[in-house]
Amino acid sequence: MALASTANSALDFGPASALSCRECGTRYDLGPIFACIECFGPLEVAYDFGPVTREEIAAGPTNIWRYSKLLPVPGNVETRPNLQPGWTKLVKADNLAGELGLRSLYIKDDSGNPTHSFKDRVVAIALEAARNFGFHTLSCSSTGNLAGAVGAAAARAGLDSCVFIPSNLEEAKITMASVYGGRLVAIDGTYDEVNRFCSELIGDELGEKWGFVNVNLRPYYAEGSKTLAYEIAEQLGWRIPDQIVIPVASGSQLTKIDKGFRELIKLGLVEDKPYKIFGAQAEGCSPVSSAYKAGHDVVQPVKPDTIAKSLAIGNPADGPYVLDIARRTGGAVEDVNDREVVDAIRLLARTEGIFAETAGGVTVGVLRKLTESGALDPEAETVVLNTGDGLKTLDAVAAEARPAAVIRPSLAAFRTAFAN
Amino acid sequence: MSVSVRIPTILRTYTGGAAEVSGEGGTLREVLQKLDADYPGIGARILDETGKIRRFVNVYVGEEDVRFVEGLDTPTPEGVQISVIPAVAGG
Numbered sequence: 001m002a003l004a005s006t007a008n009s010a011l012d013f014g015p016a017s018a019l020s021c022r023e024c025g026t027r028y029d030l031g032p033i034f035a036c037i038e039c040f041g042p043l044e045v046a047y048d049f050g051p052v053t054r055e056e057i058a059a060g061p062t063n064i065w066r067y068s069k070l071l072p073v074p075g076n077v078e079t080r081p082n083l084q085p086g087w088t089k090l091v092k093a094d095n096l097a098g099e100l101g102l103r104s105l106y107i108k109d110d111s112g113n114p115t116h117s118f119k120d121r122v123v124a125i126a127l128e129a130a131r132n133f134g135f136h137t138l139s140c141s142s143t144g145n146l147a148g149a150v151g152a153a154a155a156r157a158g159l160d161s162c163v164f165i166p167s168n169l170e171e172a173k174i175t176m177a178s179v180y181g182g183r184l185v186a187i188d189g190t191y192d193e194v195n196r197f198c199s200e201l202i203g204d205e206l207g208e209k210w211g212f213v214n215v216n217l218r219p220y221y222a223e224g225s226k227t228l229a230y231e232i233a234e235q236l237g238w239r240i241p242d243q244i245v246i247p248v249a250s251g252s253q254l255t256k257i258d259k260g261f262r263e264l265i266k267l268g269l270v271e272d273k274p275y276k277i278f279g280a281q282a283e284g285c286s287p288v289s290s291a292y293k294a295g296h297d298v299v300q301p302v303k304p305d306t307i308a309k310s311l312a313i314g315n316p317a318d319g320p321y322v323l324d325i326a327r328r329t330g331g332a333v334e335d336v337n338d339r340e341v342v343d344a345i346r347l348l349a350r351t352e353g354i355f356a357e358t359a360g361g362v363t364v365g366v367l368r369k370l371t372e373s374g375a376l377d378p379e380a381e382t383v384v385l386n387t388g389d390g391l392k393t394l395d396a397v398a399a400e401a402r403p404a405a406v407i408r409p410s411l412a413a414f415r416t417a418f419a420n
Numbered sequence: 421m422s423v424s425v426r427i428p429t430i431l432r433t434y435t436g437g438a439a440e441v442s443g444e445g446g447t448l449r450e451v452l453q454k455l456d457a458d459y460p461g462i463g464a465r466i467l468d469e470t471g472k473i474r475r476f477v478n479v480y481v482g483e484e485d486v487r488f489v490e491g492l493d494t495p496t497p498e499g500v501q502i503s504v505i506p507a508v509a510g511g
Contacts, residue, residue, distance in 0.1 A: 023475075023476070035428075035430055035508050036476075037430050039474060039476070040430075040506050040508070041508070042476065042508040043508075141509070141510055192510075193483075195510040196480065196503070198510075200505065202429070203428060203439055214509060214510050215510070218509065250510050252511045253511075301488065313510060313511060315478065315485065315507070317476075317507055317509060317510055318511065320475065
């Protein structure tokens with residue numbers, strides 16, 4: 001699609017027209033900025049959407065670029081080297097639904113992405129922004145999944161990468177963050193401390209020409225999560241589900257899924273209907289859930305202590321918006337403890353053959369808790385997100401997922417072991 | 421107490437581009453008051469109209485997020501580094 005020449009004619013962000021402060025509405029030209037100069041509020045991408053039809057989308061590639069006219073990316077994005085994430089399975093989970101007493105349940109299984117988490121979606125958008133701004137290095141603060149996604153995307157795109165993680169992450173995530181050949185730096189501290197470090201690095205000459213996907217490119221990056229909403233609606237036959245359970249770390253994913261649903265309604269791609277958004281946290285890092293339950297509209301930071309390390313953000317940037325959305329849509333924010341997380345991972349694996357990482361255990365655990373408490377309507381169409389792969393968090397279940405017996409290779413030994 | 425204050429990129433228009441400036445005060449509140457006296461207007465960017473730290477600003481005294489300690493009353497010992505950072509990052 002040819003775009004009219006503008007003041008920023010070197011930049012090509014497709015339908016994106018500006019950045020706008022979510023707090024005070026101040027607008028800015030598209031650029032590598034993320035916080036409002038007036039109030040420090042988060043900047044988000046504003047659009048001038050052209051006409052978009054279901055047919056056009058359905059004829060597009062089987063990845064997130066089928067929605068390129070709804071994203072801040074150039075029109076030719078699908079021809080550029082990137083990981084082509086998305087279009088993951090929406091699994092009809094009748095076994096799990098039966099066990100929980102739900103009529104209609106689907107799992108959006110984002111472990112099927114190229115680096116096995118939803119992070120490939122957001123990184124793909126940030127990568128295009130990095131290219132637009134002429135950055136040579138892709139970077140991030142990460143609880144693990146993002147570091148791997150950034151490393152892989154940079155490798156595919158031919159950019160350098162330098163990613164930062166807390167040093168206590170799961171082994172599989174450390175390996176994945178390192179294997180793609182970029183620089184991996186482990187920081188002796190919590191994720192929030194890593195995040196703070198990156199925010200300071202960005203203002204320093206050491207971070208010159210670096211695109212930190214979740215800091216100075218965050219307005220673009222975050223838009224990638226809208227594709228979860230688009231895909232879920234399209235895979236349901238262009239329908240928004242009645243209720244959806246989404247994990248909450250920074251809260252960005254939840255807020256962007258809501259934004260995605262609202263855009264589909266506004267563009268006439270789905271029927272306007274009410275939907276309820278539920279946020280899921282681990283008890284050991286539940287600042288948003290605590291604020292929800294206390295009736296607060298601000299989030300008091302916490303120091304995380306949970307096996308759900310990918311959700312262990314104690315100072316969640318979009319926490320206040322998660323509260324707004326849960327309340328506006330009639331949803332809720334709930335948390336489960338580590339034991340419930342492990343049980344939920346095993347429940348999902350046993351009923352649906354999906355091995356989720358701990359974050360998926362959190363969402364399924366919260367799904368179960370909200371169903372039992374009556375907060376979720378068992379008759380309503382429900383979607384739950386699994387955002388990552390259990391192979392990355394083996395330690396969570398390794399002690400319990402063991403051979404039933406170790407025997408010699410003989411029928412007699414098998415008979416003896418399983419006679420009862 | 422003499423302290424140093426790290427200024428985020430979006431507030432460096434107030435400090436003539438300086439990423440770090442020196443400050444003075446026994447508590448964070450006093451340091452921010454002095455900072456605003458030295459660089460008029462910067463205080464209102466960090467604090468809201470009720471005088472509280474803005475919702476999307478993180479302030480650290482040394483390693484500690486002041487929300488975990490005494491907020492604006494957090495003591496600022498001699499030589500400590502204070503950092504003002506946009507909260508909208510990560511995830």
